[in-house]
Amino acid sequence: MITTNDLKEKIIAGLGLEDIGVDEIDDDMALFGDDGLGLDSVDAIEITLIVEKEFNVKIKDMGEAENIFSTPTTLVTYINEQLEQDTK
Amino acid sequence: MDNKCYMDIKEIKNPTSKVEQLSHVLHCFNNNIFEVVYDKSQPALVKYIESLDKKIFKQDGMQFLYFTSGTTGLPTGVFKTKENSLTQAKALLKTLEGMKFNRVVTTVPFVHIYGVDIGAVVPQLLDIDIWTKENFLPQELASEAEKEGTLVVTTPVFIKALNRIKKDANFSKSYFLTSTAPVSKEDGKIFHELYNTSVSQLFASTETGLMGHKKDDEDILEAYEGVSIGEKYKMLRVSSPFVTKKILNNGVIEDVKPPFQTEDIVEILNEKEFKLLGRSSNLAKIAGKRISTQQIEGIIEAMDGIDCVLIKIRKDDRALKDEILDIYVESKVGLDAKVLRKVLKENFGSMNIAFKIFNNVSITRSSVGKKIGFKEL
Numbered sequence A: 001m002i003t004t005n006d007l008k009e010k011i012i013a014g015l016g017l018e019d020i021g022v023d024e025i026d027d028d029m030a031l032f033g034d035d036g037l038g039l040d041s042v043d044a045i046e047i048t049l050i051v052e053k054e055f056n057v058k059i060k061d062m063g064e065a066e067n068i069f070s071t072p073t074t075l076v077t078y079i080n081e082q083l084e085q086d087t088k
Numbered sequence B: 001m002d003n004k005c006y007m008d009i010k011e012i013k014n015p016t017s018k019v020e021q022l023s024h025v026l027h028c029f030n031n032n033i034f035e036v037v038y039d040k041s042q043p044a045l046v047k048y049i050e051s052l053d054k055k056i057f058k059q060d061g062m063q064f065l066y067f068t069s070g071t072t073g074l075p076t077g078v079f080k081t082k083e084n085s086l087t088q089a090k091a092l093l094k095t096l097e098g099m100k101f102n103r104v105v106t107t108v109p110f111v112h113i114y115g116v117d118i119g120a121v122v123p124q125l126l127d128i129d130i131w132t133k134e135n136f137l138p139q140e141l142a143s144e145a146e147k148e149g150t151l152v153v154t155t156p157v158f159i160k161a162l163n164r165i166k167k168d169a170n171f172s173k174s175y176f177l178t179s180t181a182p183v184s185k186e187d188g189k190i191f192h193e194l195y196n197t198s199v200s201q202l203f204a205s206t207e208t209g210l211m212g213h214k215k216d217d218e219d220i221l222e223a224y225e226g227v228s229i230g231e232k233y234k235m236l237r238v239s240s241p242f243v244t245k246k247i248l249n250n251g252v253i254e255d256v257k258p259p260f261q262t263e264d265i266v267e268i269l270n271e272k273e274f275k276l277l278g279r280s281s282n283l284a285k286i287a288g289k290r291i292s293t294q295q296i297e298g299i300i301e302a303m304d305g306i307d308c309v310l311i312k313i314r315k316d317d318r319a320l321k322d323e324i325l326d327i328y329v330e331s332k333v334g335l336d337a338k339v340l341r342k343v344l345k346e347n348f349g350s351m352n353i354a355f356k357i358f359n360n361v362s363i364t365r366s367s368v369g370k371k372i373g374f375k376e377l
Helices: A004-015 A041-055 A062-068 A072-087 B018-030 B043-051 B082-094 B113-126 B138-145 B156-165 B185-195 B293-301 B337-348
Strands: B064-068 B076-080 B103-106 B129-131 B150-154 B175-178 B199-205 B209-215 B220-223 B228-232 B235-239 B246-249 B252-255 B260-268 B273-279 B283-286 B289-292 B306-315 B323-331 B355-358 B361-365 B371-376
Touching: A004 A041, A004 A072, A041 A072, A041 B138, A041 B156, A062 A072, B018 B064, B018 B113, B043 B064, B043 B337, B064 B113, B082 B113, B082 B209, B103 B113, B103 B138, B113 B129, B113 B150, B113 B199, B138 B150, B138 B156, B150 B156, B156 B175, B156 B185, B185 B199, B228 B260, B289 B293, B293 B306, B293 B323, B293 B337, B306 B361, B306 B371, B323 B361, B337 B355
Parallel strands: B103 B129, B103 B150, B150 B175, B175 B199, B323 B355
Antiparallel strands: B064 B076, B076 B246, B199 B209, B209 B220, B220 B273, B228 B235, B235 B260, B246 B252, B260 B273, B283 B289, B306 B323, B361 B371
16 A cells, blocks of 8 residues: 655755655645646656656556546555556 | 547647647748747746837738747847748658658647747648647557658657657658657667667757758768858858848847857768757757756846856756756855745746755856856855
């Protein structure tokens, strides 16, 4: 089971967000857009690669990604659902 | 992308999505309607354009006005004619002779010259469909590139991303074009070997249009047909039918006399070939967007308690955003990363700029006051 903190650590390391700590990213904070972490479209691509490399979960469709990338919680929920399906 | 959903070419007053931008610029292009093309997600640019005298926008014979980051801090406006775009598209297609394309897939937005001229005008000239969507995943682009006869108009970010996913795919019946930010020699080689295709890297700027091109891991750029190259103080000068004749500098229209002096440091090998050695260090290219480090230095120096700032550009080939700003700060208070992130967002909008701050330094200057280095305190 992946936790939101596991994901946040990987995102911080992968995107080089050296000034941001895990505890500064709320589980329900928007990853993109002006009101949240403020990541951009290139960061979105980087996160899909991080998720694939670190958790072995592929995000196949950007339409789908727009929803699952909303917050750390939505992304972790998606990762865990995929991992659960893989073990069935 | 699996489902075809055609959109008509039509006037759209305030285009927001990529498809709307495409539809609108093609409407303007086909009907010779002048338009200002810019990225509305950049607040500083929007503010600057809104501050301009509207008479500036009425220039005879011009098709589009684009904006590029100026080295002095203010964006530079670049007027282009329809002829600039059409002769350039023909020169590009000459380098693709013998290849057959039945569609163009473009990942780039239509808010700057690369997206419009290469992603929209080229397929118009070929009379083939343009396929696009708001955001692409590397896997989605890979699926599209597997389809025979696809010309992919993209950026180095996607070349690097495709290399990293190492998808079991073959793009041998497609071809890739990327924008000016360099694809490293290693990435070009890996891409060619992994996917059995080639990527042509277009060396260009908003002011000059296309200048040269190279393929995969080649070192040498070949000038496009019609482009004359030369150098002054080791920096590239070009003349061509694609170069702008009019720019907007500090709110004033200026005529551009050929040859156009770039800030790219080059070695000229012969009249058609040259090597890019670097560029004048005050322009960073982050995720395909050119940013003036002087502009950012100015923004930071305007913050309370900051005395002097020097920015150096660091390369990180592993990251998709391969240029990172090392920011050296001379101040009594220190610069806080979160504060800076907020300020950059206010000025550059949705772009997340990668940086690392070095506080507690003293900036050293030359005898004429130019910032040349730093000393740790």
